[in-house]
Amino acid sequence: MKAITIKDIAKKCGVGVSTVSRAINNHPDISEETRTMIMEVIKESNFVPNKSARNLKLLDTKTIAVLIKGIDNPFFQNMIKVFEEEIQDRRYSFILHRVDSNQDEIEVALELIKEKRLKGIVFLGGNFSHQEEKLKEINIPFVLSTIAIAGDVDKNLYSSVCVDDKNESEKVVNFLCNQGHTKIAILAAGKSDQSISKLRIQGYRNALIKRNIPINENLIRHINDNENIQIIENGYKLMKELLASGEEFTAVYSISDSMAIGASKAILENGKRIPQDYSIVGFDGLDITYYYNPSITTIRQPVEEMARETTKILFDLINKKTQNQHRVFQGELIERESTSELNR
Amino acid sequence: MKAITIKDIAKKCGVGVSTVSRAINNHPDISEETRTMIMEVIKESNFVPNKSARNLKLLDTKTIAVLIKGIDNPFFQNMIKVFEEEIQDRRYSFILHRVDSNQDEIEVALELIKEKRLKGIVFLGGNFSHQEEKLKEINIPFVLSTIAIAGDVDKNLYSSVCVDDKNESEKVVNFLCNQGHTKIAILAAGKSDQSISKLRIQGYRNALIKRNIPINENLIRHINDNENIQIIENGYKLMKELLASGEEFTAVYSISDSMAIGASKAILENGKRIPQDYSIVGFDGLDITYYYNPSITTIRQPVEEMARETTKILFDLINKKTQNQHRVFQGELIERESTSELNR
DNA sequence: TTGTATGCGTTATCAA
């Protein structure tokens, strides 16, 4: 069974293909009469235009793609909604494209740009340890959102929106120190991570160093390199190991809320109390941290505002109202039940 | 700056376009020599073939699309991984396409079929209250996965994989009854829902009716129609209302784990204990139910196996090894800390 | 207001 095309419709209607095309695309230069007639036939015939053909022909497509690495990250879900709203409000169409963890997001972007004639791209998540050369190949506006870029890259080549991971991390550790904690464990990503995990560990170290608190390397715990910090179980396992190790500590800082949940469970299963025996802090500000029992102290990233700013910068770039920009947001430390003063 | 095409590459290499095409697509009838030469030039020039043109020309594309409605549903995340694996194992390419809650998934499917020359489709999530007519328009194999189809539709028109929502729901309520509970509240989706929520409420009713336990309509609580059962907060609010209403009950059955979490928090915030004051059961089998404190009794849907079976049926259909099939999986009741015998 | 013809960038057929 051959697929139905615009030609078939034209034939059925006794008109030319261009007239059908005009009807479909709401062109003004067509009589209302023939338009409705054509649309009628189209509906009857269940005709659906072929987008590939359309994209091939068009050189101007008002569409934005969001390339997301780690679509299972609950942290991104609210951002996606904002992207969709903001983009559609501006009469652009929105494409959400998932990129696999072992795919190169720039390659994917390059393909998509050609295929869909994109006007702009948002890169959401991932490490982005790319060469400048690669970045330069992207010849349309793009913004890196919540991505820590590894290495030295010319800031004029890209725009970005994120929180200052190092600084926010320092904030967390300072908070714990202010409560009297000095033996603070940190649950981090794989050892070879060069992205947010690395930055947050740096913040952890900085905070301790500034207070002359000795750093116990045994309290810096990593999951495996092929594992994900968004998996609750990984925090759970890490904490079980830490507890079993006999290493002394009074507080735990998990670089993700998900692992903080897992860690909490491990602590509770060991018959210990939160926060009386161990204080625990997460990072991200997921909803679940409020609903967990006990509720979990965390750094909330202002995800909606960040998403909004991302699209704003992107459209400013598209409309040539701005050069590449880098916007750094503040996180908000939300104190909850999982942390308390250390009683010595 | 005009985009670079296969013609430019051909010119640069001093060969014809068809030779370049052959090089790109690993055709056998080309000398290794020219192949490497061409690939070299392609790399240097950063040439990326245009997929729209490719899809337009091709009539045989080994690709499967998964159309997912409710991508923020944590329940689907593990399934997606399985789909990707299974599909790629069979040397097909995998497209994950998100469909918005107010979009018609069949329209989207029809567009995608034409655009990408799909070989098969998986519909994941959503209500699917479609006419038979619409279903018939889809002229390639497809499977509905974890979708409750509303109304009477000829089973020969589609394949499906799901759990028996009504039956599993009955299982939950029976379990609570066996523990001595008779005043059981249920937290459900919006009143006008015609999908899983409706079925699970039916199961709830059936279980009670079979035991001659009177049904208190005030214990059947609905969220708003425009709200989502995957949002923790919705369970929280619903439970707050229920507690404030003064209606008596000893157990709560939430039709989603997410709402069960929210409900648990509401109970705990009210100074009540789980399960001593209220038993609570969820549905889905999300990881978080294990990690929550207390851990939550739930019905686990065997998501991985269901995803695997979905792809199996789909490929059997593609390879004409089978007619349309309907596979119903059993859920597994996992008893945890959130439920206990009622002490009167 | 409408129809004809051309080209978008690829792949496949055919001839060389």
Added chain:
DNA sequence: TTGATAACGCATACAA
């Protein structure tokens, strides 16, 4: 083993 050329389905410049 190669190259020229005809589609694929649509939008549009141009002619009518």
